[in-house]
Amino acid sequence: MILDRREFLKTSLSGAAALACWVEIPALARAKGKDELIRRTERPLNYESVRSTFTTRITPVERFYLRNHFDIPQVDVAKWRLQIRGLVEKPLSLSLADLRRMPQATVEAVLQCAGNGRGLFTPRVPGVQWRYGAMGNAEWKGVRLKDILQRAGPKQDAAFVQVQGAERPVMDTTPQFIRAIPLRKAVHPDTLLALEMNGKPLAPNRGLPLRLVVPGWVGDDWMRHLVDIEVRADEPKAFYYDPAYRFPVSPGAPGAAIPADQMKPMTKVNVKSLIGSLEDGQRLRAGTQRIVGVAFSGEAGIDRVELSFDSGKTWTKAALEGPNTPYGFRVFRHAWKAEPGSHEIACRATDTAGLTQPEVPVWNPGGYLHNAIERLRVEVQS
DSSP, X not given: OEEXXXXXXXXXTTHHHHHTTOOBOOTTOEETTEEEEXXXXXXXXXXXXXXXXXXXXXXXXXXXXXXOSSOOOOOOTTTOOEEEEESBSSOEEEOHHHHHHSOOEEEEEEEEOTTXXXXXXXXOOSXXXXXXXXXXXXXXXXXXXXXXXXXXXXXXXXXXXXXXXSOOOSSTTSOOOEEEEEHHHHTXXXXXXXXXXXXXXXXXXXXXXXXXXXXXXXXXXXXXSEEEEEEESSOOOOTTTTTSSEEESSOOSTTOOEEGXXXXXOOBOOOEXXXXXXXXXXXXXXXXXXXXXXXXXXXXXXXXXXXXXXXXXXXXXXXXXXXXXSSSOEEXXXXXXXXXXXXXXXXXXXXXXSOBOOSSOOOOTTOOOOOOOEEEEEEEEO
């Protein structure tokens, strides 16, 4: 079976039924009443953060991107329960109060949509045309998933943890959003069932009352409005796990078809950096310009960020701020003495595992994991 771009679009949108509920709008339209977000689709609501968001370590909730597959569900918190079932010795049904009574942990981690940067691929890839802002860094607080699983007691042949939230498609013919992670990641001490984001209870559009936090991994695994956990021996065959949200084992040429058996689930986020203090095409005054941005990687810290002001001929290290956390943003700064003329500014990050951003992105039919070196053009006036 060959998975090309046309087939990917057809299957990813589940045919005309789903397409009817996925309405793309002008790329620069702003979310009503919120200058901090750019609306990419009307229904479901998909909002991208503006570039200037990425100058601080922690992303404010009101400036944090939103990713929805379906309409945001209305959850009755008083009646809500989390079901844990499948290959467990003791199935559980937990209320919000039950979770609040359990030991709490806090993790700082970047949440990034796997398709962040999809709109930058050539040739064009179908799907929400995210550019730079489908990401953010937050402090998440909640119960360790491993503590819940220990209570339930996974059986010997347990290998995967399947998750589902309360959101449902409008059409019965559209697949439900179901994901899974390996049990080894589920029992990692930093994998949380989050009740809070940046010190406040989750808002309805952020996953109220509970969301899965999978630090270092792509955002499709971070299930919101969580209601069901199934421990399994095998991987699910649900559409949004297989064939969707997959990446080539051996990427081919841009636009080339990829055999379906050569597609695998995505896991870790790639090393990436972004300048937040400048816009492409911006006009600047000559003199010292403060360059500020963020860098991050999947399960590694940031070792260095380098900037180039001459189209990549030479590179200068930027100053790094704050703690070098394994999952969060690392802010970088540099004072650039801007001289009159046209300049191409590039930034690249290298993580503590030695991985550096590539010159060009790895093209794939889903438009996932774009992490090429960013390049901006600015005009400096005297």
